[in-house]
Amino acid sequence: MKHSLIKKLGLIAFAGAAFLGLANWVGVAYIAAPVQMTSNQDKLKVEKNSDSAHLIDPKTHVLKETVVANIEKELNLKDNPAFSDYQNKVRWLAESSSLRGTQVGGAYPVDAEGRLVAHISIKQRFDYFMTLLGELSYGQLIDLIKEDIRQSLVDPAQSEALALLEQYQAYKYALKTLDDEFSQVHVALTDRMAIVERQISLYQAIDLLRYEYFEQDYRQAFFADEIASEQALIASLQGSNTQTDSNDGDKLTQVISRLELQSEENGEDLFVLQSQAFGIEAAQRLANVRGSRQVLKTKVLAFMDQKKAIQSSSLSLDLQQQEIENLIALNFSDSEKKRLATLEKIYQ
Template sequence: MLSTRSQKMVTGVVIVTLALFAGGYAVSTQHQPEPTADTRPTTITHETRSRQLHTPDPALLAPMPSDLAGVEPEIELTMDADGNLDTTPELRQMFDFYLSNVGDEPLDRVMERINALLSRQLDGPALAQAHDLLARYVDYRLALDSIGDSLAPVETANGFDLAALQSRYDTLNSLREKQFSEAESDAFFALEDVQDRYMLEKLKLEQNTVLSEQGHEQALAILEQSLPEPIRLARERATRDADLYVKTQSMSAEGKSAEEIYQARASVVGDEAATRLARLDDKQNQWKNRLSQYASERNDIRDAGLSPDDQKNAIKALRTRLFEGTERLRVKALDPEL
């Protein structure tokens, strides 16, 4: 039987589940627009690969979608002394940024945007290596999307299924070994792999019915100390901040004053941070009001009897009118929940 501590692990285990087959986007053909005269096939095949790997003329590319325009990551790609590509976490960040728009744009067009950016910063062997790595990364995401649903569910009536999570983790690593070199995997996935392994080990301890309460605590403390220091310190801050958040939310629900909430925060994080959090409260309240306005106007658009294309364009124009820059990406992600 899971202990009370296990209930606090839901967020942590979700990290594992998301990292294994539930990424922020899915480069899947089932989510692509229907092919028309203006949209080329989005399925990656050997036939389309040759088109996707060519270097397009940036002047011929369509304008960036309004949700992404002006918020592109500023990433400097580098080469070693022999002209080979330096594979970095930032390169994957760049791939993910543009691939997140698959669904609003055909995959071919997204690939063209990425390849144009690669060609502006790289040449020679490094450019060819970047093209190849991009193609393999997209294949990897496609593979995740195709096999994820075929695996056993990670939740049961009794909680998380450790065996199912371990199977997904093993499948994920096997797929990475097939698609990437060790150096590429380290650059792209090292951080999330550390977090995934940590959460799996933590879940094993939480489901261990042999250890005593004290044994659990000691084993968890040892596991925590095994994390790299930057991750461990970040987790400590996150735990502290999460506890403080729960406390202040409870105080707010009880009708405590802004000053009382400020003092509770200041006792934990100091006056300067408490002041910033108070300002953040104001911004969040304003944000919630704007989201409510957006949801109301969006629903009016949905009820207006527009064609699917006109409805999509009208909602996109609404986001452009009410929000700026990265706000549009946040609203786009939140839209199904509003």
């Protein structure tokens, strides 16, 4: 049993290193069967991390300059002069990079209305370029991805992809910060319960970051496999059989979607269906998330109407902007402000 536990911990450590390492730098509880928060202290740690992750400027909707500076300082990578010589940065990729001769990974899928479609291929596209970190400095890397977006897309999908890139950068940086915090929490390898509790707290904190930086469709598109793996690892550590759905190829995210569809088609109470599948506590959490999303949508739609009225008024441009900023400050939390620009595009 002891050797089995150590082996599982080794897998967790390996997965974490691969996910949070330099080469790849660059809701579990909300959309899957939940796990109990281990203690008030752990809960405070998770909430503190989520509340302090204000990395995107609410006015420009891009990563704050101080955050970019911190990233560049931590990575300490020099500019590649050969890259700087290329006016067309994507040509450098094809002609001079270590990835020349390879097919560019991922894609930017677009719907019939020209909007970006939430899909894992977008994350794969970003991650394909991020393997060049080290060959390029951080700033050069982001310039390359932005150039790829501009050459591949037109608005509105282009603006949506650029905003998504900022969110993905912020998420990666917050994830690295979270990893640093948890690495300072030491537990004895002989204390099985402490190990399990630490991993559960870590996965909950990671999912809070996903919820902080991404809308539900992007959370599911980008992280469905990771969420399923996290749940399976937790279940394995706990000696539980709750990974049955994953073993049967029926991901927990798919279960939730199936239950929602069943509720719509048959008129069955969604809360009852989810309670039967995940338990009352999980069903209540999912209901809270749905309610929060609807409240936020209502707030955004009302704000858009008020904003339109202000922009149509006789006020000067400076006063219009001031009124709009006052509306945002009065009606939205810091977390909501980071997502406001994206939500406006969605609800247009």
